[in-house]
Amino acid sequence: MSEFDTTLPSIRQVQTLISDKQEVELKLVTDDLLVGRILWQDHDCICLVDQYEQKTLIWRRGLVYLKLKS
Amino acid sequence: MSEFDTTLPSIRQVQTLISDKQEVELKLVTDDLLVGRILWQDHDCICLVDQYEQKTLIWRRGLVYLKLKS
Amino acid sequence: MSEFDTTLPSIRQVQTLISDKQEVELKLVTDDLLVGRILWQDHDCICLVDQYEQKTLIWRRGLVYLKLKS
Amino acid sequence: MSEFDTTLPSIRQVQTLISDKQEVELKLVTDDLLVGRILWQDHDCICLVDQYEQKTLIWRRGLVYLKLKS
Amino acid sequence: MSEFDTTLPSIRQVQTLISDKQEVELKLVTDDLLVGRILWQDHDCICLVDQYEQKTLIWRRGLVYLKLKS
């Protein structure tokens, strides 16, 4: 992942989740499960905001999977 | 893995699993074992869908192994 | 992350936290949660200082997420 | 590991194990220990087959060590 | 970290710790906490020596954080 390629399906999928203000679950390498809406993404990070408007900057290295919150 | 090389046996194997809608088990670095069919793959991610049509976007970094579901 | 790109939103966000002397929580791959102010960042590391003026040099590889201390 | 260099001793060693249908133990980052014969390797993965002919596609990222099964 | 850039603040900081024979704590991905003085660093490793003059070669990949021993 030496470039942030905005044409990649996975990058575009996250971009759609941002536009839709979709609530998601993010599983991290530490086994933490964070819940919230994604505010933005860049080459290194994803920024999540939870229901209390608390923001979390997550490094991509730490991401394992993303699910839509059902 | 600086390129997404679609001629690689492992990438083609996953591509075949997508076409065949084959059910698989994916072991992740967090020790989670996810079960479902692979919908698509790109340079960064594999997208899995389970029997309840819930989709999971899994970062390749988090993948450990894949088995056919027996 | 082959370059330290200071125009990246995530890098600039950390830069703002440094200027604001904002207290943060840093979650690490070892599941440690460090609290303090960020003093500086470079390509490889983030330097944190806690309330006792003890400094910690954290390798980016080890970072999972950052939250503002509430 | 930006190239799959087939002249590397470690890559050639695995190639020999494939030809010899040698049974091996593979330790993974999740602490799993898989046993079987290696069928093939490429830049990203090693494919293992166990005694019940079940195949496992293992990402190199997840590999820790390999021993001959004694 | 494709180059060992000796002008980086974090690399220079470690260089200063070497000159000062400063005692440090190194936290590793395995959650080990090693204590000693850093003897040298290169692109791949940091070499630590403890109070019994036992040397440990630590791969950078395994480093999480460094604190001055108080």
Add this chain to the structure above:
Amino acid sequence: MSEFDTTLPSIRQVQTLISDKQEVELKLVTDDLLVGRILWQDHDCICLVDQYEQKTLIWRRGLVYLKLKS
């Protein structure tokens, strides 16, 4: 570590351990501690042999630290 640079101190140190048939302890990311002599190293791996002449091929990714066996 995009090249296997044999002039690096850490690579040369391992080369010396090979020549000296020095017994070492290798700590791995899985928290395993392997003991033996290093037979060879290449870009991707280190090959260890224990006192029963059992060989283990260890991927560099999995290495955390090396100590001389005391």
